[in-house]
Amino acid sequence: MTSKPIRILAVDDHSLLRDGIAKLVTAQPDMELVAEASNGREAIEQFRLHKPDITLMDLQMPEMNGVDAIIAICGEFSRARIIVLTTYVGDVQVLRALKAGAQGYLLKNLLRKELLDTIRLVHAGHKRIPPDVASQLAEHATDESLSGREIEVLRLISGGNANKEIAAQLAITEETVKGHVKNILAKLGANDRTHAVTIGLKRGIIDL
Protein backbone atom coordinates (compact mmCIF):
# COMPACT_ATOMS: atom_id res chain seq x y z
CA MET A 1 0.00 0.00 0.00
CA THR A 2 1.22 3.48 -0.78
CA SER A 3 2.16 5.71 2.08
CA LYS A 4 0.18 8.61 0.64
CA PRO A 5 -3.40 8.65 1.99
CA ILE A 6 -6.34 7.99 -0.36
CA ARG A 7 -7.84 11.37 -1.23
CA ILE A 8 -11.63 11.29 -1.22
CA LEU A 9 -14.45 13.49 -2.58
CA ALA A 10 -17.90 12.90 -1.02
CA VAL A 11 -20.97 13.87 -3.05
CA ASP A 12 -24.43 13.69 -1.47
CA ASP A 13 -27.23 16.22 -1.03
CA HIS A 14 -27.68 15.25 2.64
CA SER A 15 -25.16 17.07 4.80
CA LEU A 16 -25.80 14.64 7.65
CA LEU A 17 -24.61 11.77 5.46
CA ARG A 18 -21.54 13.71 4.29
CA ASP A 19 -20.71 14.41 7.94
CA GLY A 20 -21.03 10.73 8.73
CA ILE A 21 -18.72 9.77 5.88
CA ALA A 22 -16.27 12.44 7.03
CA LYS A 23 -16.26 11.02 10.57
CA LEU A 24 -15.62 7.48 9.36
CA VAL A 25 -13.01 8.41 6.79
CA THR A 26 -10.96 10.87 8.81
CA ALA A 27 -10.58 8.26 11.57
CA GLN A 28 -8.62 6.12 9.09
CA PRO A 29 -4.89 6.77 8.83
CA ASP A 30 -4.78 5.86 5.14
CA MET A 31 -7.65 8.12 4.05
CA GLU A 32 -8.28 11.81 3.73
CA LEU A 33 -11.50 13.65 2.83
CA VAL A 34 -10.41 16.47 0.52
CA ALA A 35 -13.73 17.90 -0.62
CA GLU A 36 -17.52 17.66 -0.45
CA ALA A 37 -20.29 18.47 -2.92
CA SER A 38 -24.07 18.45 -2.68
CA ASN A 39 -25.03 17.95 -6.32
CA GLY A 40 -23.61 16.80 -9.65
CA ARG A 41 -22.55 20.22 -10.84
CA GLU A 42 -20.60 20.94 -7.65
CA ALA A 43 -19.10 17.46 -7.90
CA ILE A 44 -17.61 18.22 -11.31
CA GLU A 45 -16.16 21.51 -10.04
CA GLN A 46 -14.69 19.92 -6.94
CA PHE A 47 -13.26 17.07 -8.98
CA ARG A 48 -11.47 19.49 -11.32
CA LEU A 49 -10.14 21.38 -8.34
CA HIS A 50 -8.90 18.47 -6.22
CA LYS A 51 -8.49 15.47 -8.58
CA PRO A 52 -9.39 13.02 -5.81
CA ASP A 53 -8.36 9.34 -5.89
CA ILE A 54 -11.85 8.20 -5.03
CA THR A 55 -15.23 9.89 -5.52
CA LEU A 56 -18.26 8.74 -3.51
CA MET A 57 -21.31 9.67 -5.57
CA ASP A 58 -24.98 9.74 -4.60
CA LEU A 59 -27.36 9.20 -7.54
CA GLN A 60 -30.50 11.15 -6.67
CA MET A 61 -29.54 14.76 -6.26
CA PRO A 62 -31.04 18.11 -7.21
CA GLU A 63 -29.73 20.17 -10.14
CA MET A 64 -27.58 17.45 -11.66
CA ASN A 65 -27.96 13.80 -10.80
CA GLY A 66 -25.16 11.36 -10.08
CA VAL A 67 -25.18 9.49 -13.39
CA ASP A 68 -24.81 12.69 -15.42
CA ALA A 69 -21.99 13.83 -13.16
CA ILE A 70 -20.22 10.45 -13.54
CA ILE A 71 -20.49 10.70 -17.34
CA ALA A 72 -19.06 14.23 -17.29
CA ILE A 73 -16.22 13.40 -14.90
CA CYS A 74 -15.22 10.17 -16.65
CA GLY A 75 -15.32 11.97 -20.00
CA GLU A 76 -12.85 14.51 -18.73
CA PHE A 77 -10.72 12.33 -16.45
CA SER A 78 -10.47 8.80 -17.77
CA ARG A 79 -8.69 7.59 -14.65
CA ALA A 80 -11.36 8.78 -12.21
CA ARG A 81 -12.46 6.13 -9.73
CA ILE A 82 -16.06 6.56 -8.66
CA ILE A 83 -18.13 4.60 -6.14
CA VAL A 84 -21.90 4.99 -6.35
CA LEU A 85 -23.87 5.37 -3.10
CA THR A 86 -27.55 4.59 -3.28
CA THR A 87 -30.54 3.43 -1.27
CA TYR A 88 -32.05 1.00 -3.74
CA VAL A 89 -31.04 -2.20 -5.46
CA GLY A 90 -32.33 -1.42 -8.93
CA ASP A 91 -30.77 -3.31 -11.82
CA VAL A 92 -31.52 -0.57 -14.36
CA GLN A 93 -30.03 2.10 -12.14
CA VAL A 94 -26.91 0.00 -11.47
CA LEU A 95 -26.42 -0.67 -15.16
CA ARG A 96 -26.76 3.02 -15.97
CA ALA A 97 -24.16 3.95 -13.35
CA LEU A 98 -21.72 1.23 -14.42
CA LYS A 99 -22.07 2.17 -18.08
CA ALA A 100 -21.40 5.79 -17.13
CA GLY A 101 -18.06 4.66 -15.71
CA ALA A 102 -18.51 3.88 -12.01
CA GLN A 103 -16.18 1.22 -10.55
CA GLY A 104 -18.01 0.49 -7.33
CA TYR A 105 -21.56 0.29 -6.14
CA LEU A 106 -22.51 0.59 -2.50
CA LEU A 107 -25.91 0.46 -0.83
CA LYS A 108 -26.39 3.11 1.81
CA ASN A 109 -27.53 0.60 4.41
CA LEU A 110 -24.16 -1.18 4.07
CA LEU A 111 -22.11 2.01 4.29
CA ARG A 112 -21.05 1.65 7.90
CA LYS A 113 -19.69 -1.84 7.40
CA GLU A 114 -18.40 -1.78 3.85
CA LEU A 115 -17.53 1.80 2.97
CA LEU A 116 -13.91 1.67 4.06
CA ASP A 117 -13.17 -1.73 2.48
CA THR A 118 -14.83 -0.68 -0.77
CA ILE A 119 -12.80 2.51 -0.93
CA ARG A 120 -9.57 0.53 -0.47
CA LEU A 121 -10.56 -2.14 -3.02
CA VAL A 122 -11.55 0.33 -5.72
CA HIS A 123 -8.45 2.39 -5.01
CA ALA A 124 -6.38 -0.77 -5.56
CA GLY A 125 -7.94 -1.06 -9.02
CA HIS A 126 -10.75 -3.56 -8.39
CA LYS A 127 -14.41 -3.28 -9.21
CA ARG A 128 -16.87 -3.84 -6.41
CA ILE A 129 -20.57 -4.73 -6.68
CA PRO A 130 -22.48 -6.20 -3.71
CA PRO A 131 -23.80 -9.75 -4.27
CA ASP A 132 -27.53 -8.87 -4.14
CA VAL A 133 -27.00 -6.07 -6.65
CA ALA A 134 -25.12 -8.47 -8.90
CA SER A 135 -27.88 -11.07 -8.70
CA GLN A 136 -30.46 -8.38 -9.57
CA LEU A 137 -28.37 -7.57 -12.63
CA ALA A 138 -28.23 -11.21 -13.65
CA GLU A 139 -31.95 -11.69 -13.16
CA HIS A 140 -32.90 -9.02 -15.65
CA ALA A 141 -29.93 -9.33 -17.98
CA THR A 142 -32.03 -10.67 -20.83
CA ASP A 143 -35.15 -8.54 -20.25
CA GLU A 144 -36.24 -6.22 -22.98
CA SER A 145 -35.63 -2.70 -21.72
CA LEU A 146 -38.14 0.13 -21.82
CA SER A 147 -37.76 2.78 -24.50
CA GLY A 148 -37.19 6.40 -23.55
CA ARG A 149 -40.83 7.25 -24.29
CA GLU A 150 -42.06 4.34 -22.23
CA ILE A 151 -39.94 5.47 -19.29
CA GLU A 152 -41.43 8.95 -19.64
CA VAL A 153 -44.95 7.50 -19.65
CA LEU A 154 -44.18 5.35 -16.60
CA ARG A 155 -42.86 8.40 -14.77
CA LEU A 156 -46.06 10.30 -15.54
CA ILE A 157 -48.15 7.35 -14.35
CA SER A 158 -46.26 7.37 -11.07
CA GLY A 159 -47.20 11.04 -10.75
CA GLY A 160 -50.85 10.02 -10.75
CA ASN A 161 -51.68 11.12 -14.29
CA ALA A 162 -54.48 9.51 -16.27
CA ASN A 163 -53.87 8.53 -19.89
CA LYS A 164 -55.58 11.68 -21.09
CA GLU A 165 -53.27 13.92 -19.07
CA ILE A 166 -50.21 11.94 -20.16
CA ALA A 167 -51.30 12.35 -23.77
CA ALA A 168 -51.64 16.10 -23.31
CA GLN A 169 -48.26 16.45 -21.60
CA LEU A 170 -46.38 14.44 -24.21
CA ALA A 171 -48.40 15.90 -27.09
CA ILE A 172 -49.42 12.47 -28.39
CA THR A 173 -52.82 10.82 -28.74
CA GLU A 174 -54.50 8.90 -25.96
CA GLU A 175 -54.42 5.78 -28.14
CA THR A 176 -50.63 6.03 -28.38
CA VAL A 177 -50.41 6.38 -24.61
CA LYS A 178 -52.54 3.27 -24.22
CA GLY A 179 -50.18 1.44 -26.54
CA HIS A 180 -47.19 2.53 -24.47
CA VAL A 181 -48.93 1.47 -21.24
CA LYS A 182 -49.62 -1.94 -22.75
CA ASN A 183 -45.97 -2.35 -23.74
CA ILE A 184 -44.79 -1.21 -20.32
CA LEU A 185 -47.02 -3.75 -18.55
CA ALA A 186 -45.82 -6.52 -20.88
CA LYS A 187 -42.12 -5.69 -20.62
CA LEU A 188 -42.18 -5.36 -16.83
CA GLY A 189 -44.53 -8.30 -16.32
CA ALA A 190 -46.87 -6.05 -14.33
CA ASN A 191 -50.54 -6.74 -13.56
CA ASP A 192 -51.63 -3.12 -13.63
CA ARG A 193 -50.45 0.47 -13.56
CA THR A 194 -49.73 0.54 -9.84
CA HIS A 195 -47.76 -2.67 -10.10
CA ALA A 196 -45.78 -1.22 -13.00
CA VAL A 197 -44.89 1.83 -10.91
CA THR A 198 -43.76 -0.41 -8.04
CA ILE A 199 -41.57 -2.50 -10.35
CA GLY A 200 -40.23 0.66 -12.00
CA LEU A 201 -39.17 2.03 -8.62
CA LYS A 202 -37.66 -1.26 -7.49
CA ARG A 203 -35.60 -1.72 -10.61
CA GLY A 204 -34.52 1.89 -10.68
CA ILE A 205 -36.21 2.63 -14.00
CA ILE A 206 -37.84 5.64 -12.37
CA ASP A 207 -36.95 7.47 -9.17
CA LEU A 208 -39.19 8.36 -6.31
Place this chain on the structure above:
Amino acid sequence: MERSGIVTSAKQFGLGVAGLLVITFAAVRLDLQPGAVSLLYLIAVVFVSLRAGFGSSVAVSLIAVFLLQYYFVPLFSTAGSKNPLAIVASVAFLVTAWVITAMVSRVRKMTEAQVSVRFEERLAERTRIARELHDTLLQSFQALMLHFQSASDMLPPGAAKKALEEALDHADQAILEGRNAIQNLRSSTTVTNELAQAIAALGEELGGRDRKNVAGAVRVSVEGKPHELHPIVRDDIYRIAREALQNAFRHAKATTIEAEITYAERQLRLRIRDDGTGIDSTVAATGRQGHWGLQGMRERAQQIGGHLEIWSQTGAGTEVDLSIPGTIAYAVPSNRGWFPLFRKRKEGGNDQ
Protein backbone atom coordinates in the same frame (compact mmCIF):
# COMPACT_ATOMS: atom_id res chain seq x y z
CA MET B 1 -74.62 -14.12 -18.41
CA GLU B 2 -74.23 -15.17 -14.79
CA ARG B 3 -77.09 -16.65 -12.88
CA SER B 4 -77.29 -13.68 -10.52
CA GLY B 5 -77.51 -11.33 -13.51
CA ILE B 6 -80.50 -13.22 -14.86
CA VAL B 7 -82.09 -13.26 -11.43
CA THR B 8 -81.79 -9.48 -10.98
CA SER B 9 -82.99 -8.93 -14.53
CA ALA B 10 -86.04 -11.11 -13.96
CA LYS B 11 -86.72 -9.35 -10.68
CA GLN B 12 -86.55 -5.92 -12.32
CA PHE B 13 -88.78 -7.12 -15.14
CA GLY B 14 -91.34 -8.40 -12.63
CA LEU B 15 -91.26 -5.14 -10.72
CA GLY B 16 -91.69 -3.20 -13.96
CA VAL B 17 -94.74 -5.20 -15.02
CA ALA B 18 -96.19 -4.88 -11.54
CA GLY B 19 -95.62 -1.12 -11.72
CA LEU B 20 -97.39 -0.88 -15.06
CA LEU B 21 -100.33 -2.87 -13.71
CA VAL B 22 -100.61 -0.67 -10.62
CA ILE B 23 -100.56 2.44 -12.81
CA THR B 24 -103.16 0.97 -15.16
CA PHE B 25 -105.40 -0.03 -12.28
CA ALA B 26 -105.08 3.40 -10.66
CA ALA B 27 -105.66 5.15 -13.99
CA VAL B 28 -108.88 3.26 -14.62
CA ARG B 29 -110.14 3.85 -11.08
CA LEU B 30 -109.20 7.54 -11.05
CA ASP B 31 -110.18 8.26 -14.65
CA LEU B 32 -106.77 9.70 -15.54
CA GLN B 33 -106.18 11.39 -18.88
CA PRO B 34 -104.03 9.43 -21.41
CA GLY B 35 -101.36 12.12 -21.08
CA ALA B 36 -101.04 11.54 -17.38
CA VAL B 37 -101.09 7.76 -17.85
CA SER B 38 -98.33 7.83 -20.46
CA LEU B 39 -96.23 10.04 -18.19
CA LEU B 40 -96.58 7.51 -15.38
CA TYR B 41 -95.72 4.70 -17.79
CA LEU B 42 -92.71 6.64 -18.90
CA ILE B 43 -91.43 6.83 -15.33
CA ALA B 44 -91.92 3.10 -14.88
CA VAL B 45 -90.14 2.25 -18.14
CA VAL B 46 -87.16 4.51 -17.42
CA PHE B 47 -86.91 3.07 -13.93
CA VAL B 48 -86.74 -0.48 -15.27
CA SER B 49 -84.37 0.41 -18.14
CA LEU B 50 -81.86 1.93 -15.75
CA ARG B 51 -81.71 -1.15 -13.60
CA ALA B 52 -82.50 -4.17 -15.72
CA GLY B 53 -80.90 -5.57 -18.85
CA PHE B 54 -81.75 -4.80 -22.43
CA GLY B 55 -84.31 -7.58 -22.81
CA SER B 56 -86.47 -6.64 -19.84
CA SER B 57 -86.37 -2.95 -20.76
CA VAL B 58 -87.64 -3.63 -24.25
CA ALA B 59 -90.28 -6.01 -22.93
CA VAL B 60 -91.58 -3.52 -20.38
CA SER B 61 -91.58 -0.70 -22.96
CA LEU B 62 -93.57 -2.81 -25.41
CA ILE B 63 -96.09 -3.78 -22.76
CA ALA B 64 -96.51 -0.09 -21.91
CA VAL B 65 -97.01 0.84 -25.56
CA PHE B 66 -99.45 -2.01 -26.01
CA LEU B 67 -101.50 -0.93 -23.00
CA LEU B 68 -101.55 2.67 -24.22
CA GLN B 69 -102.48 1.71 -27.76
CA TYR B 70 -105.15 -0.85 -27.17
CA TYR B 71 -106.57 0.15 -23.85
CA PHE B 72 -106.37 3.85 -23.15
CA VAL B 73 -106.44 5.38 -26.60
CA PRO B 74 -109.64 3.49 -27.62
CA LEU B 75 -111.21 4.49 -24.30
CA PHE B 76 -110.99 8.12 -25.26
CA SER B 77 -111.76 7.79 -28.95
CA THR B 78 -115.23 7.77 -30.38
CA ALA B 79 -116.44 4.27 -31.16
CA GLY B 80 -115.19 2.84 -34.43
CA SER B 81 -112.92 5.72 -35.32
CA LYS B 82 -109.21 5.09 -35.89
CA ASN B 83 -106.94 7.57 -34.17
CA PRO B 84 -104.06 8.37 -36.54
CA LEU B 85 -102.06 9.96 -33.78
CA ALA B 86 -101.71 6.67 -31.91
CA ILE B 87 -98.65 5.46 -33.80
CA VAL B 88 -96.97 8.85 -33.61
CA ALA B 89 -97.69 8.91 -29.88
CA SER B 90 -96.20 5.44 -29.37
CA VAL B 91 -93.03 6.34 -31.20
CA ALA B 92 -92.76 9.58 -29.24
CA PHE B 93 -93.27 7.61 -26.05
CA LEU B 94 -90.50 5.15 -26.85
CA VAL B 95 -88.07 7.85 -27.97
CA THR B 96 -88.69 9.88 -24.84
CA ALA B 97 -88.11 6.83 -22.65
CA TRP B 98 -84.89 6.07 -24.50
CA VAL B 99 -83.58 9.65 -24.29
CA ILE B 100 -84.28 10.00 -20.57
CA THR B 101 -82.66 6.63 -19.82
CA ALA B 102 -79.62 7.51 -21.90
CA MET B 103 -79.23 10.87 -20.19
CA VAL B 104 -79.46 9.44 -16.70
CA SER B 105 -76.98 6.66 -17.45
CA ARG B 106 -74.63 9.23 -18.99
CA VAL B 107 -74.69 11.31 -15.81
CA ARG B 108 -73.97 8.16 -13.84
CA LYS B 109 -71.02 7.31 -16.05
CA MET B 110 -69.60 10.79 -15.52
CA THR B 111 -69.86 10.40 -11.75
CA GLU B 112 -68.02 7.12 -12.05
CA ALA B 113 -65.33 8.79 -14.15
CA GLN B 114 -64.88 11.27 -11.30
CA VAL B 115 -64.39 8.39 -8.89
CA SER B 116 -61.65 7.00 -11.11
CA VAL B 117 -59.93 10.39 -11.14
CA ARG B 118 -59.89 10.17 -7.35
CA PHE B 119 -58.04 6.85 -7.63
CA GLU B 120 -55.33 8.48 -9.71
CA GLU B 121 -55.09 11.21 -7.12
CA ARG B 122 -54.66 8.65 -4.38
CA LEU B 123 -51.86 6.95 -6.28
CA ALA B 124 -50.14 10.32 -6.66
CA GLU B 125 -50.63 10.96 -2.96
CA ARG B 126 -49.05 7.63 -2.03
CA THR B 127 -46.06 8.37 -4.23
CA ARG B 128 -45.73 11.77 -2.63
CA ILE B 129 -45.79 10.30 0.88
CA ALA B 130 -43.25 7.67 -0.12
CA ARG B 131 -40.98 10.34 -1.57
CA GLU B 132 -41.29 12.45 1.56
CA LEU B 133 -40.43 9.49 3.79
CA HIS B 134 -37.50 8.60 1.59
CA ASP B 135 -36.09 12.11 1.47
CA THR B 136 -36.42 12.85 5.15
CA LEU B 137 -36.68 9.89 7.50
CA LEU B 138 -34.82 7.20 5.56
CA GLN B 139 -31.91 9.38 4.41
CA SER B 140 -31.42 10.83 7.86
CA PHE B 141 -31.41 7.42 9.53
CA GLN B 142 -28.90 6.10 7.03
CA ALA B 143 -26.67 9.07 7.76
CA LEU B 144 -27.08 8.71 11.52
CA MET B 145 -25.94 5.10 11.27
CA LEU B 146 -22.57 6.33 10.05
CA HIS B 147 -22.31 8.67 13.00
CA PHE B 148 -23.10 5.86 15.41
CA GLN B 149 -20.59 3.63 13.67
CA SER B 150 -17.82 6.18 14.02
CA ALA B 151 -18.70 6.53 17.73
CA SER B 152 -18.56 2.76 18.08
CA ASP B 153 -15.18 2.71 16.35
CA MET B 154 -13.85 4.98 19.07
CA LEU B 155 -14.92 2.63 21.85
CA PRO B 156 -12.41 0.12 23.19
CA PRO B 157 -13.41 -3.53 22.73
CA GLY B 158 -15.77 -4.65 25.50
CA ALA B 159 -19.38 -5.17 26.54
CA ALA B 160 -20.47 -1.63 25.67
CA LYS B 161 -19.07 -1.81 22.18
CA LYS B 162 -20.64 -5.22 21.64
CA ALA B 163 -24.05 -3.97 22.79
CA LEU B 164 -23.81 -0.94 20.54
CA GLU B 165 -22.84 -3.04 17.53
CA GLU B 166 -25.78 -5.36 18.15
CA ALA B 167 -28.15 -2.41 18.40
CA LEU B 168 -26.75 -1.07 15.15
CA ASP B 169 -27.38 -4.41 13.44
CA HIS B 170 -31.00 -4.29 14.59
CA ALA B 171 -31.27 -0.72 13.37
CA ASP B 172 -29.95 -1.83 9.96
CA GLN B 173 -32.76 -4.35 9.81
CA ALA B 174 -35.38 -1.78 10.81
CA ILE B 175 -34.14 0.67 8.18
CA LEU B 176 -34.22 -2.05 5.56
CA GLU B 177 -37.84 -2.83 6.43
CA GLY B 178 -38.66 0.87 6.23
CA ARG B 179 -37.02 1.08 2.85
CA ASN B 180 -39.01 -1.86 1.52
CA ALA B 181 -42.26 -0.44 2.88
CA ILE B 182 -41.57 2.86 1.13
CA GLN B 183 -40.78 1.06 -2.08
CA ASN B 184 -43.94 -1.00 -1.96
CA LEU B 185 -46.45 1.68 -2.71
CA ARG B 186 -49.26 -0.73 -2.79
CA SER B 187 -50.04 -2.99 0.11
CA SER B 188 -47.63 -5.87 -0.01
CA THR B 189 -50.28 -8.30 1.21
CA THR B 190 -52.45 -8.14 -1.88
CA VAL B 191 -49.98 -9.30 -4.47
CA THR B 192 -52.61 -11.54 -5.98
CA ASN B 193 -55.48 -10.12 -7.91
CA GLU B 194 -57.54 -13.19 -7.15
CA LEU B 195 -59.81 -12.00 -4.37
CA ALA B 196 -60.84 -15.52 -3.36
CA GLN B 197 -57.24 -16.56 -2.91
CA ALA B 198 -56.42 -13.43 -0.95
CA ILE B 199 -59.35 -13.96 1.41
CA ALA B 200 -58.55 -17.65 1.92
CA ALA B 201 -54.95 -16.71 2.73
CA LEU B 202 -56.21 -14.04 5.09
CA GLY B 203 -58.38 -16.59 6.84
CA GLU B 204 -55.43 -18.92 7.31
CA GLU B 205 -53.29 -16.12 8.62
CA LEU B 206 -55.85 -14.77 11.09
CA GLY B 207 -57.26 -18.13 12.10
CA GLY B 208 -53.84 -19.66 12.52
CA ARG B 209 -52.62 -16.82 14.61
CA ASP B 210 -55.54 -16.54 16.98
CA ARG B 211 -56.71 -20.10 17.42
CA LYS B 212 -53.83 -22.45 17.35
CA ASN B 213 -55.71 -25.75 17.73
CA VAL B 214 -58.73 -25.20 15.51
CA ALA B 215 -58.25 -25.13 11.77
CA GLY B 216 -59.33 -21.56 11.41
CA ALA B 217 -60.17 -21.76 7.76
CA VAL B 218 -62.60 -19.60 5.86
CA ARG B 219 -64.78 -21.33 3.30
CA VAL B 220 -64.62 -19.20 0.19
CA SER B 221 -67.03 -19.60 -2.68
CA VAL B 222 -67.10 -17.70 -5.93
CA GLU B 223 -70.07 -17.06 -8.20
CA GLY B 224 -69.72 -15.67 -11.67
CA LYS B 225 -66.62 -15.19 -13.76
CA PRO B 226 -63.87 -13.47 -11.75
CA HIS B 227 -63.10 -10.00 -13.07
CA GLU B 228 -59.80 -8.21 -12.80
CA LEU B 229 -60.21 -5.64 -10.02
CA HIS B 230 -59.09 -2.05 -9.94
CA PRO B 231 -55.89 -2.04 -7.86
CA ILE B 232 -56.91 0.55 -5.29
CA VAL B 233 -60.42 -0.83 -4.93
CA ARG B 234 -58.84 -4.23 -4.45
CA ASP B 235 -56.76 -2.91 -1.55
CA ASP B 236 -59.85 -1.43 0.07
CA ILE B 237 -61.94 -4.58 -0.41
CA TYR B 238 -59.09 -6.55 1.08
CA ARG B 239 -58.92 -4.31 4.14
CA ILE B 240 -62.67 -4.54 4.68
CA ALA B 241 -62.48 -8.34 4.41
CA ARG B 242 -59.59 -8.37 6.83
CA GLU B 243 -61.54 -6.35 9.38
CA ALA B 244 -64.61 -8.58 9.01
CA LEU B 245 -62.58 -11.77 9.42
CA GLN B 246 -60.70 -10.32 12.35
CA ASN B 247 -63.99 -9.54 14.07
CA ALA B 248 -65.25 -13.04 13.38
CA PHE B 249 -62.13 -14.77 14.71
CA ARG B 250 -61.16 -12.45 17.51
CA HIS B 251 -64.31 -10.95 18.96
CA ALA B 252 -67.12 -13.23 17.86
CA LYS B 253 -65.18 -16.48 18.39
CA ALA B 254 -66.79 -17.97 15.31
CA THR B 255 -66.08 -21.57 14.32
CA THR B 256 -67.49 -21.48 10.81
CA ILE B 257 -66.87 -18.57 8.51
CA GLU B 258 -68.08 -18.37 4.95
CA ALA B 259 -67.03 -15.81 2.39
CA GLU B 260 -69.04 -15.52 -0.79
CA ILE B 261 -67.78 -13.49 -3.71
CA THR B 262 -70.21 -12.71 -6.50
CA TYR B 263 -68.86 -11.24 -9.71
CA ALA B 264 -72.07 -9.98 -11.31
CA GLU B 265 -72.03 -7.80 -14.35
CA ARG B 266 -73.33 -4.79 -12.51
CA GLN B 267 -71.68 -5.22 -9.17
CA LEU B 268 -69.12 -7.03 -7.14
CA ARG B 269 -70.51 -8.46 -3.95
CA LEU B 270 -68.64 -9.87 -0.99
CA ARG B 271 -70.54 -11.49 1.84
CA ILE B 272 -68.87 -12.80 4.96
CA ARG B 273 -70.98 -14.83 7.36
CA ASP B 274 -70.00 -16.32 10.69
CA ASP B 275 -71.67 -18.33 13.43
CA GLY B 276 -70.06 -16.39 16.25
CA THR B 277 -71.49 -14.54 19.21
CA GLY B 278 -72.77 -11.74 16.97
CA ILE B 279 -72.90 -8.05 17.59
CA ASP B 280 -75.67 -6.24 19.40
CA SER B 281 -77.96 -5.04 16.60
CA THR B 282 -77.82 -1.38 17.65
CA VAL B 283 -74.03 -1.54 17.61
CA ALA B 284 -74.16 -3.22 14.21
CA ALA B 285 -76.36 -0.45 12.90
CA THR B 286 -74.51 2.53 14.30
CA GLY B 287 -71.06 1.17 15.04
CA ARG B 288 -69.75 1.82 18.51
CA GLN B 289 -66.70 4.05 18.70
CA GLY B 290 -63.38 2.29 18.59
CA HIS B 291 -64.80 -1.20 18.60
CA TRP B 292 -65.20 -3.78 15.87
CA GLY B 293 -64.00 -1.24 13.36
CA LEU B 294 -67.49 -1.21 11.88
CA GLN B 295 -67.49 2.50 11.20
CA GLY B 296 -64.14 2.23 9.45
CA MET B 297 -65.46 -0.56 7.25
CA ARG B 298 -68.49 1.48 6.30
CA GLU B 299 -66.46 4.58 5.54
CA ARG B 300 -63.99 2.63 3.46
CA ALA B 301 -66.86 1.13 1.48
CA GLN B 302 -68.39 4.55 0.93
CA GLN B 303 -65.07 6.01 -0.14
CA ILE B 304 -64.81 3.60 -3.04
CA GLY B 305 -68.44 4.14 -4.02
CA GLY B 306 -69.65 0.92 -2.46
CA HIS B 307 -72.20 0.00 0.13
CA LEU B 308 -71.78 -2.01 3.31
CA GLU B 309 -74.51 -3.66 5.35
CA ILE B 310 -74.03 -5.51 8.58
CA TRP B 311 -76.65 -7.85 9.94
CA SER B 312 -76.16 -9.26 13.37
CA GLN B 313 -77.80 -10.12 16.59
CA THR B 314 -76.39 -11.26 19.88
CA GLY B 315 -75.96 -15.01 19.64
CA ALA B 316 -77.02 -15.24 16.01
CA GLY B 317 -73.78 -14.65 14.13
CA THR B 318 -72.92 -11.82 11.82
CA GLU B 319 -73.19 -11.17 8.12
CA VAL B 320 -71.24 -8.43 6.42
CA ASP B 321 -72.45 -7.58 2.94
CA LEU B 322 -70.31 -5.37 0.73
CA SER B 323 -71.42 -4.38 -2.74
CA ILE B 324 -69.55 -2.21 -5.22
CA PRO B 325 -70.80 -1.16 -8.67
CA GLY B 326 -69.03 -3.09 -11.42
CA THR B 327 -68.00 0.08 -13.22
CA ILE B 328 -65.94 1.02 -10.16
CA ALA B 329 -64.72 -2.37 -8.99
CA TYR B 330 -63.63 -3.90 -12.27
CA ALA B 331 -60.44 -2.83 -13.93
CA VAL B 332 -62.01 -3.35 -17.33
CA PRO B 333 -65.61 -2.25 -16.89
CA SER B 334 -68.26 -4.49 -18.40
CA ASN B 335 -70.00 -2.19 -20.82
CA ARG B 336 -73.65 -2.53 -21.53
CA GLY B 337 -73.64 -0.80 -24.85
CA TRP B 338 -77.21 -0.24 -25.76
CA PHE B 339 -77.14 3.49 -26.07
CA PRO B 340 -74.27 3.79 -28.49
CA LEU B 341 -75.34 7.26 -29.57
CA PHE B 342 -74.99 8.67 -26.12
CA ARG B 343 -72.07 6.65 -24.93
CA LYS B 344 -68.88 8.58 -25.16
CA ARG B 345 -65.71 6.58 -25.48
CA LYS B 346 -64.46 5.50 -22.12
CA GLU B 347 -62.36 8.12 -20.39
CA GLY B 348 -58.74 7.15 -20.03
CA GLY B 349 -57.36 6.62 -16.60
CA ASN B 350 -58.44 3.38 -15.12
CA ASP B 351 -58.07 1.22 -18.17
CA GLN B 352 -55.18 -1.16 -18.30
